[in-house]
Amino acid sequence: MEAASGRRIRVLVAKLGLDAHDRGAKVVARAYRDAGFEVIYTGLYQRPEAVAAAAIQEDVDVVAVSSLAGAHGVLIPQLIQLLxxxxxxxxxxxxxxxxxxxxxxxxxxxxxxxxxxxxSDLEEIIEYTRENVKR
Amino acid sequence: MATAERKERFAGVSDRPVKRFYGPDDIAGFEYDRDLGDPGEYPFTRGVHPTMYRGKLWTMRQFAGFGTAEETNARFRYLLEQGQTGLSTAFDMPTLLGYDSDHPYANGEVGKLGVAIDSLRDFEILFDSIPLDKVSTSMTINPPASIMLAMYLVVAEKQGVAWDQVSGTIQNDILKDYIAQKTYIYPPGPSMRLITDVMAFCARNVPRWNTISISGYHIREAGATAAQELAFTLADGMAYVEAGIRAGLDVDEFAPRLSFFFDVHNDFFEEIAKFRAARRIWARVMRERFGARNPRSWMLRTHAQTAGVSLTAQQPENNIVRVALQALAAVLGGTQSLHTNSYDEALALPSEEAVRIALRTQQIIAEESGVANVVDPLAGSYYVEYLTNKLEEEAWDYFGKIEALGGVVAAIEKGWFQQQIADSAYRFQRRVMNGDYKVVGVNAYVDPDEKPATNILKVNPEVQRRQIERVREVRATRDQKAAEAALAELRRASQTDENLMPYIIECVRSYCTVGEICGAWRELWGEYREESVY
Structure with missing residues (x-):
């Protein structure tokens, strides 16, 4: 799966904060991988600073954040701000x-x-990502 | 005669192929006394009590907790007024991971997934006007479990209730945290030591306390099949028994207080068989492998919870039906206590209305369906006995694999359980995607005009501010010298092999916070980090 630049689309699948629910994040990471994306999974318990740094260092095209513990309203805007x-x-x-x-x-x-x-349908997530990647 | 069937292959949620029907050949060699025995008799396949629900209904125990201790105390009292017979406490993520509410990492998470507990002050409010000699309480927490038990004992003491009169359960199951739930803090060595300290302390001081709730629930919710849930959970149980024996305890001293916690998923007969197989395997392992002599050590007593992961955000009312079927399977499987999920849990924490329906579901099964009148009514069914045997056989295959990897802890460190579970989760999701497994409202019978649900529970955003104020006030007003001395003593004892429970109780009594106690251990023991596999 290639971005406009000609290389494979790079996705960072991220878990933020203290949320330990990782089933969905892992399933989505694997679906991206099977669809030909390059996938980096942060693992659990990441601070927004660490996720922002990883996104920059790995030069990713997509950051997909999984949240099941209710802190999305605080942590996701922080991450975007840091980026x-x-x-x-x-x-x-x-x-x-x-x-x-x-x-x-x-x-x-x-x-x-x-x-x-x-x-959510995995195919739909992949399709949406493919069509909306910004670079 | 028509022999065409709707599809080529029939399989339930665990994807084990199912034949058209089952008969005597499928349970060849079946022997009633050896394989089942009467209810209350070894190997307890038919249940751990001779009378089961004719003697006493299962405990209806709804898991609850959100916001501050005041809000959760109100929910507890509401549930008791509605006829609930035991309490079950959900803690927020910072508490589960040993951070106080004013720790920077707690920002945005305070009171969200459960109640925020920082110090004994919160526990005094949480159990205000709840008589701890009459109600049993379960607490779903792991690395800080010993601290919560200590707080509970101090609150009981303040209510004038002797420790040998209190009953309840702490989850305290760190192995399944490394495997699936992931709320670990410390590496396996000191984590197992905290657990064996609790087992030894309770055997001598709190005899009615269940010291570990060996949990398959999170393993299943993370994606495992029924056989994997069964096998991984019982393997964890055996590892705790081995740890207790290694710590110098007699098996019959602590094994009667080990309890279990299983998921109840969609595949009705598979779930019933899973409970029956679990009891039979455990009885045999405890008697034959560990040489337990007390029949109570042989009995697998269990809590059950309907499968949160089976709930859909689409057409959420349908979840009421899913939960009812799952709850019925748990009862036919012979559970000792049960939590029924609320229909709105794929959207948020449950509203009061949703919790009431969930509790009423259990009450309808208990009072109206007639299933509580008779013990293990499905015994002798070719299919159910076949499945019970089959699950037992699959579990033994997994035990062999775990053994070959060097045991539970070694298999965790190799990421083996985690990979097995991730593989099963992905395989299931593919089945949903390609329509092989139908989920009503999601990939079948979809309602295109569905409106988003309203009336879901919102945690008051003020909770974090109030909780931070309270923990700061506790630190400012406590006897600081006493708190520091208690913490220093705990630190010292933690570097010896003394039992830590008396020191933890002293810390709690002096209003040391969860974050201070867990922080001291973080410094001494370090933190566990996993290699993620998917």
Whole structure:
């Protein structure tokens, strides 16, 4: 799976904060890998600073954050802010997990492109990523 | 005669092929006394009590916790008023991982997934007006489990309830944390030491306390099949028994207080068989391998919870039906206590209305369905006995593999369990994607006009601020010298092989915080880090 630059699309699948639920993140990481993306999974318990640094260092095209513990409203905007402060604004940011419908607009406002809720189709996530990657 | 069937291959949620029907050949060699025995008799396949629910219904125990201790105390009291018979406490992520609410890592997570507990002050509020000699309490927490037990004992003492009168359970199952739940803090060595200290302390001081709830729930929720859940959980159980024996305890001194916790998923008969197989395997292992002589050491007593992972965010009302079927399987499987999930849990923590329906589901099964009138009614069914045998056989295959890897801890360190579970989770998701496994409302019978759910529980955003204020006030107003001395003593004892429980109790009594105690151990023991596999 290639980005406009001709190389394979690089995705960072991230778990932020103290949220230990990693089933979904791992399934999504594997689905990206099987679809031909280059995948880096952060593992659990990452601070926004560490995820931002990894995104920059690994030069990823996509950061897909999984959140099932309710801290998305604080940690995802922090991550996006950190990326912007370091001059990164062309990375596609996706969120998934248990994120109540009425908290989605604030995340979109903060710079998340799309939120995938429980039961989302893996193909749809991959298709969306392919079509919306920004570089 | 038509022999065409709807599809080529039939298989349930664990993907084990299912034949059209089962008969005597499928359970060849079946012997009633050896394989089942009457209820309450070795090997307890039919249940651990002779009368089962005719004697006493299972404990209806809804897992609850959010916000501050005040809010969770109100939910506890509501549940008890609605006829619930035991309490079960959910803690927030910072508490589970040993951080106080004012730690920078706790930002955004305080009170979100459970109740925030920083010090004894919170526990005094949490159990206010709840008589600890009458209600049993389960606490789902692992590395800080000994601290929560200590707080519970001090609160009981303040209520005038003797320690030998309190009953309850701490999860305290670190092995499944490394395998699946991932709320670990310390490396395996000191983590296992905390557990054996609790086992030894309770055997002598808190005889009605269940010291470990050996849990398959999280293993299953993370993606394992029924056979993997069964096998990995019982393997963990055997590892705890070995650890207790290595720590110098007699097996019959601690084994009767080991309890279990299983998931109840969608495949009705497979789940019933899983409970029956679990009891039979455990009885044989305890008697034959570990030489336990007390029949109570042979009995696998278990809590069950319906499968959170089976709930859908789409058409959430359908979850009421899923939960009812799963709960019925747990009861037919002979569980000792049960949590039924609320229909809105794929969206948020449960609302009061959703929790009430979940509890009523259990009450309807208990009072109206008639299944509580008779013990193990499915015994002798060709299919159920075949599945019970089959799951037992699959579990023994896994035990052999784990042994060959060098035991549970070695297999964890090699990432073997984690890979097995990730593989199963992915395989299942592929089946959902290609329509081989149907999920109503998700990949079948989809409602295109569905409106997003309203009326979900919101944790008050003020919770974090209030909780931070409280922990700071506790630190500012406690006897600082006493707190420091207790913590220093705990630090000293932690570097010896003394039992740590008395020192933890002293710390808690002096209002040392969860973060201070866990922080001291972090410094001494370091933190566990896993190599992620997917």
């Amino acid at each position: 912007r402060e370091q001059g990164v604004d062309d990375v596609l940011i996706l969120a998934g997990g248990i994120i109540p419908e009425d908290e989605v607009p604030a995340l979109l406002e903060a710079g998340v492109s799309r939120v995938f809720g429980p039961g």
